[in-house]
Amino acid sequence: MYNFDLVRPTTIADAVAAMGQEGAQALGGGQTLLPTMKQRLASPETVVSLTAIGEMQGVCISDDGKLCIGGATPHAVVAREAGSKYPGLAGLASHIGDPAVRARGTIGGSLANNDPSACYPSAALASGATIITNTREIAADDYFQGMFTTALEEGEIITEVRFPIPEVSNYQKFEQPASRFALVGVFVAKYADGVRVAVTGASEEGVFRWSEAEAALGKDFSASALEGLTVPADGMIGDLHGSKAYRAHLVGVMTKRAVTAAA
């Protein structure tokens, strides 16, 4: 790997200051960024590691009953500690990558990267989560702006993510058999005021909400309510692992499975 300056701040304030340098890049658990840098697909001059910032670690419940996860919290910690509060989210976290990746990879890193096949974006969008940064709060509906694109500004750091806790929820992932990334992943969350369905892995626009399914499930929360509903193949990802039509079909199948598992 080419060389760079590594900074390891212990407070958000110091991290924000370090991110102000020219060519600085935040490093979460590094499970995507470090392989990307080895391939020279990214070449920051200064890398700001967020893993030593205590105030960005951990899982808790806010005063208004939301699940709060520090931006630098590894997937394994979410899988272990969120289970009693938000089992759908803990279930998702417990199947990201492999155990060693889950011990390092972080929720903030995943959401900041917004890989079109990553798991967490679907949970954040389906939960109507709030992405909290060092400067502001961003609603998930405004945050995701297409493949690898988010509302984050240069130097902005995800310090926390807040999830309203649904009545029931489930995530179903159809894994691409080699990479184990989501070929299609669907997160379904049922709240008192409606159902939200978010799809990852499938679209060229990255994670998206399937509003027709949300409306149908809002009236009747059962897999049969989805009969006859389809997403258009146009705009889906088509590659050697699956055609556009195949992914579009999988969206329906995985949504039904998620509803059945959640109900």
Place this chain on the structure above:
Amino acid sequence: MVQVKMTVNGKAASGDVEGRTLLVQFLRENLHLTGTHVGCDTSQCGACVVHVNGNAIKACTMLAAEAEGAEVLTIEGVANDDGSLNTVQQAFQDHHGLQCGFCTPGMVMTATALLKENPNPTEAEIRDYLEGNICRCTGYHNIVKAIMAAAGQDVSRIAAE
């Protein structure tokens, strides 16, 4: 260069590293602990798995400087105090859980982490936990069998397949 200090296999270790120095490089090249292998260098294969503060991680995908102050355990540190193989290592030998041996350090470290989390895993749980550890020789059957045996399960009736 920055100085990094950590505890490796119970002993204080330190050295000067660059920003880019990976933990696996530090272990192998500075500390000469070459039991931790570099297989793919892309966080797929798991030959470089070590424990950092009790968690199994891929040492090719963690910067050495990020292990500042950490407790690191490598394959060199897992044997019994008298130098004999520990339960997991012995089970790999007894059940022929290796052929070429390249993946074995990572397999043993991952198996050790699994048994700490889940002392009596099912075969399916073992296979699921080994998702990030690739073995190109054995077909995994004897690795799984060794881990079941290390957990104290009776594997005498499981065929090698």
